[in-house]
Amino acid sequence: MLGYQKNIAASQLRTGRVKVVGVLVPSLVDTFFAALVSDLEEMAEADGYQVLVATSGDDAAREAAQLDALLGWKPSGLIAVPCTNAIPEALRREMATLPIVLVDRIGEEDLPVDTVVVDNHAAGREAARHVLEMGHREILVAASVAGLRPIADRIRGIIDACHAEAVTPRIAELGTDVEDGAARMAACLAREGHPTAVIAMTNVTTLATLTALAQSGIDVPGDVSLVGFDDYAWMTARKTPLSAVRQPISNIAQSAWSCLMARIGGSRDEPVRLTLDAPLQRRNSVCAPRTVPGAA
Amino acid sequence: MLGYQKNIAASQLRTGRVKVVGVLVPSLVDTFFAALVSDLEEMAEADGYQVLVATSGDDAAREAAQLDALLGWKPSGLIAVPCTNAIPEALRREMATLPIVLVDRIGEEDLPVDTVVVDNHAAGREAARHVLEMGHREILVAASVAGLRPIADRIRGIIDACHAEAVTPRIAELGTDVEDGAARMAACLAREGHPTAVIAMTNVTTLATLTALAQSGIDVPGDVSLVGFDDYAWMTARKTPLSAVRQPISNIAQSAWSCLMARIGGSRDEPVRLTLDAPLQRRNSVCAPRTVPGAA
DNA sequence: ACTACTTGGTAAAACGTTTATCCATTCGCC
DNA sequence: GGCGAATGGATAAACGTTTTACCAAGTAGT
Numbered sequence A, B: 001m002l003g004y005q006k007n008i009a010a011s012q013l014r015t016g017r018v019k020v021v022g023v024l025v026p027s028l029v030d031t032f033f034a035a036l037v038s039d040l041e042e043m044a045e046a047d048g049y050q051v052l053v054a055t056s057g058d059d060a061a062r063e064a065a066q067l068d069a070l071l072g073w074k075p076s077g078l079i080a081v082p083c084t085n086a087i088p089e090a091l092r093r094e095m096a097t098l099p100i101v102l103v104d105r106i107g108e109e110d111l112p113v114d115t116v117v118v119d120n121h122a123a124g125r126e127a128a129r130h131v132l133e134m135g136h137r138e139i140l141v142a143a144s145v146a147g148l149r150p151i152a153d154r155i156r157g158i159i160d161a162c163h164a165e166a167v168t169p170r171i172a173e174l175g176t177d178v179e180d181g182a183a184r185m186a187a188c189l190a191r192e193g194h195p196t197a198v199i200a201m202t203n204v205t206t207l208a209t210l211t212a213l214a215q216s217g218i219d220v221p222g223d224v225s226l227v228g229f230d231d232y233a234w235m236t237a238r239k240t241p242l243s244a245v246r247q248p249i250s251n252i253a254q255s256a257w258s259c260l261m262a263r264i265g266g267s268r269d270e271p272v273r274l275t276l277d278a279p280l281q282r283r284n285s286v287c288a289p290r291t292v293p294g295a296a
Numbered sequence C: 001a002c003t004a005c006t007t008g009g010t011a012a013a014a015c016g017t018t019t020a021t022c023c024a025t026t027c028g029c030c
Numbered sequence D: 001g002g003c004g005a006a007t008g009g010a011t012a013a014a015c016g017t018t019t020t021a022c023c024a025a026g027t028a029g030t
Helices: A008-015 A031-046 A060-071 A089-094 A120-133 A149-164 A178-192 A203-215 A249-264 B008-015 B031-046 B060-072 B089-094 B120-133 B149-164 B178-192 B203-215 B249-264
Strands: A020-025 A050-055 A077-080 A100-103 A114-118 A139-143 A170-173 A197-200 A225-229 A243-245 A273-276 B020-025 B050-055 B077-080 B100-103 B114-118 B139-143 B170-173 B197-200 B225-229 B243-245 B273-276
Touching: A008 B008, A020 A031, A020 A060, A031 A050, A031 A249, A031 B031, A031 B050, A031 B060, A050 A060, A050 B031, A050 B050, A060 A089, A060 B031, A077 A089, A077 A249, A100 A249, A114 A120, A114 A249, A120 A139, A120 A149, A120 A197, A120 A225, A120 A243, A139 A149, A139 A178, A139 A203, A170 A178, A178 A203, A197 A203, A203 A225, A249 A273, B020 B031, B020 B060, B031 B050, B031 B249, B050 B060, B060 B089, B077 B089, B077 B249, B100 B249, B114 B120, B114 B249, B120 B139, B120 B149, B120 B197, B120 B225, B120 B243, B139 B149, B139 B178, B139 B203, B170 B178, B178 B203, B197 B203, B203 B225, B249 B273
Parallel strands: A020 A050, A020 A077, A077 A100, A100 A114, A114 A273, A139 A170, A139 A197, A197 A225, A225 A243, B020 B050, B020 B077, B077 B100, B100 B114, B114 B273, B139 B170, B139 B197, B197 B225, B225 B243
Antiparallel strands: none
């Protein structure tokens, strides 16, 4: 019944440091980031750290503002998912002095900080190969923002795989909002007719595609096959569970966290560049196209 | 190019206050809470506040610890979704001095703080009436934790509605984890046979039910009708979009935020008790049961 | 028993900001 | 032109913790 708790501000003012790490993500509504933050928070708590969460809403200006706010707390470290390929100036400035781990969206190489990413090229390639093997030749890629590094990498992986079979995938840009994306997808479908397979590049575009497909009365996988991205409960809560590329979220979180802890612990090693595998989960949303293309 | 940013700790030490509010939720993986936090964060930013997020993981001990950590920052206010009906001691202690708004899970009446909840009884009643009207008499309620106040209220609403038609719903407790819940639901289905309609009490139990149903090859709404809870993109991204009780998340967030701002602004009014409506979204997952019971 | 060393506990300084006080300067006004 | 008031800049004190310094008392070793 002591009821005493120390004043963190006073403590941090005196010592200059404080057991807090900032976490900056584009959005908490996107389950990918929510899960990431959740995992990080759990590990932080286990290590006696407090997490300061900030979201950029995929807006560079807000990102910069949030970053400043975060930095004002003088955290012992920072884990960030930048919202564009460009590293915010404030972040770049801190790289020299503050332990920082960049995750998922890394636009440039040779950054002087640890990075944890997914092998997006391989992920795209595997997804494409899967639908290719099933005989699909009319493939539509549902991208969020094609310019974003991870998306671009996934698309390149798809294109590389398709190239080997002499097929050229179409690419639709759906944005980061489900409803808006569904509308764009529906428009695309109406305009150009539907392909035999869709590969979605994020969980949001997967949702958008599914919505558009459902609204247009197009059956999955009867009319079009679908490979999703990310792996969530709702994907398997359906009559035909979705095949999808599963991003190893807890691995990502763990890796990022241990990198950060090592840096905070004083490690001055070379920056580590982790690339994690995102394996394809084969389920039932991909099957042979209805009109099998005649043999060559 | 000033590059200066004030030391928040020093500032807060001097003034005793700081533009920060703590937000405590059970989980960020549950989209309901993630969306809530996201909305709150947005409003906080607009008002120049920083949000400190903490999750309790539905564990009372962790909740208490997180609460202490939060309080250590001497925030100007607190928005909390308690993880049980019991208010943590630390919270109760602060109620006298710190602006606090309690959301969603309010176990007791007459708390000396503002509260924002959903009219759970009405929500349950409407959901039940809907399936009742369609002719269903064998109803299964998929609850998470029946003892939790909002869940209990929803169940009472359902029971009250059913009572008027002289039907007694079955109740299954599925917990707060999707996979686990799916297993329990599957067991329940196998043991007792399936009802003609399921009413799920949270988005997690909706997911669990759907998963169990899909795995058992039971068609929605062909074999069993389903009313879900909460309203997310994945619910409409299906061939038969889900009927569901839609919780007004942004309303909840807004109300909670403005209550808190008023208190921080110095309001000493009577505690406000907001009860928001959660309307039923009728879509296509409820239809008449296959074997219509003969007229009375 | 005296010295050297350890231990414990108290006192004081420092962190960076904010607020209040004070003094000097300027301005307006009679 | 002189006086009161207003303005502005500089100075100091305070917030609560941590760290260092210091002193006293106690312990062990010679």
